[in-house]
Amino acid sequence: MNVVVGVGGGIAAYKAAELARALGERGCAVNTVMTRSAQEFVRPLTFAALTGRKVITDLFADRSADEVLASSVEHIRVARENQLLIVAPATADLLARFANGLADDFLTTLYLAFSGPVLIAPAMNAQMWNHPATQANLALLKARGVEVVEPGSGPLACGEVGAGRLAEPGLIAERALALLAPARRDFEGETVLITAGPTQEALDPVRFISNRSSGKMGYALAEDAARRGARVVLVSGPVNLAAPAGVEIVHVRSAADMRNAVLEQLTAATMVIKSAAVADYYLENAPPQKMKKAAMRMSIELSPTPDILAEVGRIKGDRLLIGFAAETQNLAAEARRKLETKNADMIVGNLVSQEGVGLESDMNEVILVRRGADPLALPKATKRQIATQILDEALRLRLALHAVTRS
Ligand code: PMT
Numbered sequence: 001m002n003v004v005v006g007v008g009g010g011i012a013a014y015k016a017a018e019l020a021r022a023l024g025e026r027g028c029a030v031n032t033v034m035t036r037s038a039q040e041f042v043r044p045l046t047f048a049a050l051t052g053r054k055v056i057t058d059l060f061a062d063r064s065a066d067e068v069l070a071s072s073v074e075h076i077r078v079a080r081e082n083q084l085l086i087v088a089p090a091t092a093d094l095l096a097r098f099a100n101g102l103a104d105d106f107l108t109t110l111y112l113a114f115s116g117p118v119l120i121a122p123a124m125n126a127q128m129w130n131h132p133a134t135q136a137n138l139a140l141l142k143a144r145g146v147e148v149v150e151p152g153s154g155p156l157a158c159g160e161v162g163a164g165r166l167a168e169p170g171l172i173a174e175r176a177l178a179l180l181a182p183a184r185r186d187f188e189g190e191t192v193l194i195t196a197g198p199t200q201e202a203l204d205p206v207r208f209i210s211n212r213s214s215g216k217m218g219y220a221l222a223e224d225a226a227r228r229g230a231r232v233v234l235v236s237g238p239v240n241l242a243a244p245a246g247v248e249i250v251h252v253r254s255a256a257d258m259r260n261a262v263l264e265q266l267t268a269a270t271m272v273i274k275s276a277a278v279a280d281y282y283l284e285n286a287p288p289q290k291m292k293k294a295a296m297r298m299s300i301e302l303s304p305t306p307d308i309l310a311e312v313g314r315i316k317g318d319r320l321l322i323g324f325a326a327e328t329q330n331l332a333a334e335a336r337r338k339l340e341t342k343n344a345d346m347i348v349g350n351l352v353s354q355e356g357v358g359l360e361s362d363m364n365e366v367i368l369v370r371r372g373a374d375p376l377a378l379p380k381a382t383k384r385q386i387a388t389q390i391l392d393e394a395l396r397l398r399l400a401l402h403a404v405t406r407s
Contacts, residue, residue, distance in 0.1 A: 009037025
């Protein structure tokens with residue numbers, strides 16, 4: 001499998017070397033294209049040594065007239081000979097140039113000439129990432145079918161803390177391989193309704209109760225189901241993620257909003273997956289003005305939010321209903337209890353007290369609890385891989401349930 005890694009000029013360029021190595025280890029022949037500014041951060045020799053191939057650094061650099069003539073179509077040759085173009089790190093400048101069709105160096109020219117899948121992994125300062133211009137360029141590229149590995153949050157090279165860190169090279173390599181694998185279209189004909197992220201329950205106009213859900217698990221499910229041919233409606237609480245390509249998104253804030261959106265979308269759904277971390281309590285009659293600080297202790301009385309999963313369970317008809325259970329103890333027993341009480345077909349049990357998996361992480365480790373079967377443990381893997389396995393099991397359940405209905 002031939003892939004091109006386009007390296008943009010950012011401090012994360014050194015991580016592109018790890019990416020090149022990770023792709024090589026997974027059996028890819030890696031061709032590297034570096035922008036002029038990328039070469040200020042890492043030398044081409046690093047990539048040449050790691051990939052065993054010549055690194056392309058410019059359209060016309062230091063060449064004779066004949067070489068310039070030959071190289072004038074080199075981007076077309078590279079575009080034809082490679083199955084995937086990965087851009088990592090993709091800087092704000094590269095996103096803008098791709099979005100606007102500029103083609104004044106090898107990488108931007110290659111991008112325009114490339115007809116295969118394109119995977120970009122942005123990395124930049126958090127302000128630059130959140131700037132409306134960057135987000136608009138990203139949305140445009142996604143709408144044109146470009147796949148994006150979202151940057152992570154944390155301390156950045158500029159000293160700030162926020163979103164903008166290049167995703168881990170192993171994660172980018174895995175997404176690349178998933179794109180290269182022939183897409184199964186086994187979800188064609190399904191309409192999958194997925195909830196993701198946290199809800200926010202207002203205490204007053206500026207404060208709320210919420211939780212640490214990032215939405216990554218639900219977004220991974222939405223992305224995989226869409227790739228496999230489903231119509232996907234994603235009802236999302238407030239998260240810092242862009243909508244996956246080809247997914248219809250409904251943004252909500254509170255549990256009540258989420259319930260309304262789910263019930264509105266339910267008629268068309270053939271499968272419902274409730275991965276959202278819905279707040280269990282809310283403040284009825286939240287004051288319209290900001291609560292004032294007082295010297296004494298205060299207490300607030302909270303009411304339970306609507307249990308959306310249980311409500312869908314009561315009216316689901318022959319839809320397949322998959323819930324989640326986020327627990328810190330007794331995972332299997334709690335997941336089974338939720339399976340029964342909420343009339344779900346499967347519960348994905350998620351131990352959320354474990355470091356490095358579950359809430360906020362790119363990784364997860366879950367058990368699948370189904371009726372009449374032992375729990376199926378899915379070992380630690382990326383949320384993308386876990387999503388694929390959950391959807392595989394959902395299809396198996398759908399077939400088994402159909403077989404029971406027919407007999
Ligand atoms: O978002 P990430 O950072 O990627 O993290 C993923 C996750 C840990 C949030 C996810 O994998 C997960 O476990 N989601 C379920 C979280 C949760 O709210 O669990 P619960 O055990 O409290 O709820 C059980 C089920 O009932 C869930 O399907 C939930 O969506 C649903 N529920 C809960 C309360 C409520 N009022 N209405 C509901 O529908």
